[in-house]
Amino acid sequence: MLDPDIIFLNHGSYGATPVPVFEEYRDWQIKLERQPVLFLGRELQNYLKHARECLGKYLNADPDDLVYVPNATFGVNIVARSLNLTPDDEILMTNHEYGACENTWWFICEKTRSRLRRQQITLPVNDEQEIMEQLWQGVTDRTRLIFVSHVSSPTAITFPVERICARARQCGILTFVDGAHAPGQINVDLQAIGADFYVGNCHKWMLAPKGAGFIHVRRENQTLIEPIIVSWGWPAAAEHSTGSPFLDYLQNWGTRDHAASLSVPAAIHFLGDYKWEEIQRSCHAMLAGVIEAMGELTGLEKVYSRSSFYQQMAALTLPEQVDVVHMKEHLYNKNRIEIPCYRWEERPIMRLSVQGYNTQQELQYLLSAVEQYLKQAA
Amino acid sequence: MLDPDIIFLNHGSYGATPVPVFEEYRDWQIKLERQPVLFLGRELQNYLKHARECLGKYLNADPDDLVYVPNATFGVNIVARSLNLTPDDEILMTNHEYGACENTWWFICEKTRSRLRRQQITLPVNDEQEIMEQLWQGVTDRTRLIFVSHVSSPTAITFPVERICARARQCGILTFVDGAHAPGQINVDLQAIGADFYVGNCHKWMLAPKGAGFIHVRRENQTLIEPIIVSWGWPAAAEHSTGSPFLDYLQNWGTRDHAASLSVPAAIHFLGDYKWEEIQRSCHAMLAGVIEAMGELTGLEKVYSRSSFYQQMAALTLPEQVDVVHMKEHLYNKNRIEIPCYRWEERPIMRLSVQGYNTQQELQYLLSAVEQYLKQAA
DSSP states (O other): OOOTTSEEOOHHHHOOOOHHHHHHHHHHHHHHHHSHIIIIIIIHHHHHHHHHHHHHHHHTSOGGGEEEESOHHHHHHHHHHHTOOOTTOEEEEETTSOHHHHHHHHHHHHHHTOEEEEEOOOSSBOOHHHHHHHHHTTOOTTEEEEEEESBOTTTOOBOOHHHHHHHHHHTTOEEEEEETTOBTTBOOOHHHHOOSEEEEESSSTTOOOTTOEEEEEOGGGGGGOOOSSOSTTTTTOSSSOOSOHHHHHHHOOSSOOOHHHHTHHHHHHHHHHTTHHHHHHHHHHHHHHHHHHHHHHHOOOOSBSSGGGOSSEEEEEOOTTOOHHHHHHHHHHHHOEEOOEEEETTEEEEEEEOOTTOOHHHHHHHHHHHHHHHHHHO | OOOTTSEEOOHHHHOOOOHHHHHHHHHHHHHHHHOHIIIIIIIHHHHHHHHHHHHHHHHTSOGGGEEEESOHHHHHHHHHHHTOOOTTOEEEEETTSOHHHHHHHHHHHHHHTOEEEEEOOOSSBOOHHHHHHHHHTTOOTTEEEEEEESBOTTTOOBOOHHHHHHHHHHHTOEEEEEETTOBTTBOOOHHHHOOSEEEEESSSTTOOOTTOEEEEEOGGGGGGOOOSSOSTTTTTOSSSOOSOHHHHHHHOOSSOOOHHHHTHHHHHHHHHHTTHHHHHHHHHHHHHHHHHHHHHHHOOOOSBSSGGGOSSEEEEEOOTTOOHHHHHHHHHHHHOEEOOEEEETTEEEEEEEOOTTOOHHHHHHHHHHHHHHHHHHO
């Protein structure tokens, strides 16, 4: 449904929805309007259950440990509020976390007078062991929880979350993985990862409509969870209870449109119908080519030492002197290319997403546009 | 868009959206999908500003004191969390409040060890002065805030909120009006009401799509407000700031579909195009007729001594021995009538909503269905 006049190389920010998934989405909205009391008051629980089951199968998780939320940040807020942190607690995160989530932790830590540690993970990333060692330099005997991205937003690095979660568990530290950019881009097996808390988006790489995120909480931690928007689900609902306080607390927060979450099964079918794993591989190969070409073009150090650290999205280092705001606007206004350019920890970065709708030709065009821009700016 | 096979007499629960408003809604969603980065990242603030301006005009409020939220309950949660209550504080509400909001106050008061007082307002309601006196029996020198419905959900009573807010202000008590059922059903003038906090829904009586609520906070109280879902808006956003921390805190909470809020101007236009005040009057007259007829049918005391206490929605008292669950199901399965029946404070109630799409014939049919049911049940 994307504007054909734009070369859209920023799938990572908000995703994009295929027509058949959008049609399903619209059908849910029409169904709701046809008989809102039947839909919201009596049938919704079953529709949501089905949507949780499909997602659970896709993520290898028990559907009763999953709840749909509007987006990953919403899920981060649920956990941050539920922990009831004290001044004795520390939260450990990396310097690669998404700004909105980092803001959430700053807010909660300020409010509860607990401490937030922001551990440096240096670039380029060389191997998982190095990441582990750098991260663990931030662990103290007060560390209550480690918050880490599965695929980081500013730097598009796949973090070794399975290893991080296993080691933290041995230390008695809770783990919280921000998978906003993970499902649909990389394989997500929630059982294997073993995080205490995991949030993600279906509207980015899984191609669902906007507003379909999820939170996964291991059964043993569900008693920690409080409702963030209290409504009919707390205290344990008598009438429309699912039997699980965790689900009741988080699913019920008043009248709204659930169509995005309910369209996730259609998005999963779409990924299957189009053999998405092949498309992912082909996108990855195209992206690897651009990373190489950009390295030759700029002569700068790459963010990744190996291609296993990224999948369909990558951070490309730009020359130090680049005005990233101007470059972003120039590429959009002059070349009709939508791609984010920003500074992360001083480093100028262009973040490239390659999705099924992108072509080799578009990537070639990006490279020549960047080459031209850098020449002009030099 | 309602199913023509159902006699829909429960507009009050979730509203219903006219076709032209729904079309506008769908157009917003298509526009978002066409260029999500342009829409969510760069244009959204202006679209929301326009939608706030239209709503502000409709409610006689400064648009910068208004924020769209998914629903009224969401807004209640924002304020309840922001107050940072202590064990010295008391919240006073009536026994006519909406269950989900009452739950919110129980949750917050339990968490902060503050006290919730639930003051009885007896039926029938006779005059405003009596309501004021009953409510003020619950005021103590610890009362921090009075929470009261503009139009109550279980009993459909219009409360004298202007008088309540004025008197509370004299006593130094904050006021919070739950207008979930008010705008679009009765005239709402936020300046005249003068509540410290006011929440409402546009998806009920204003005919907007589901998920369009709002919160209004008097300028002087905006510094009290904390973000409930922390994201890019806290701390004061550098990049996409509106200039108002209040707006930034509450508007920004991650990727989602804003189409319901953005369709509110279309809903307001629809109300104007169809001269909705005339329709409201005609609905009110039809409703008054049913209340009379039901009184004759059951011989029971009415909830309202005067017709100025209700507008397009009314609570009808049912005979004491009625099984309300069975009656509700019977009316739906046998007569295809969607109408809620429940017990409120022991009293069996049927809540009737009359909206522009309802006819005198449908109301006659309801009356004969009720008559038949009560005869059978007797």
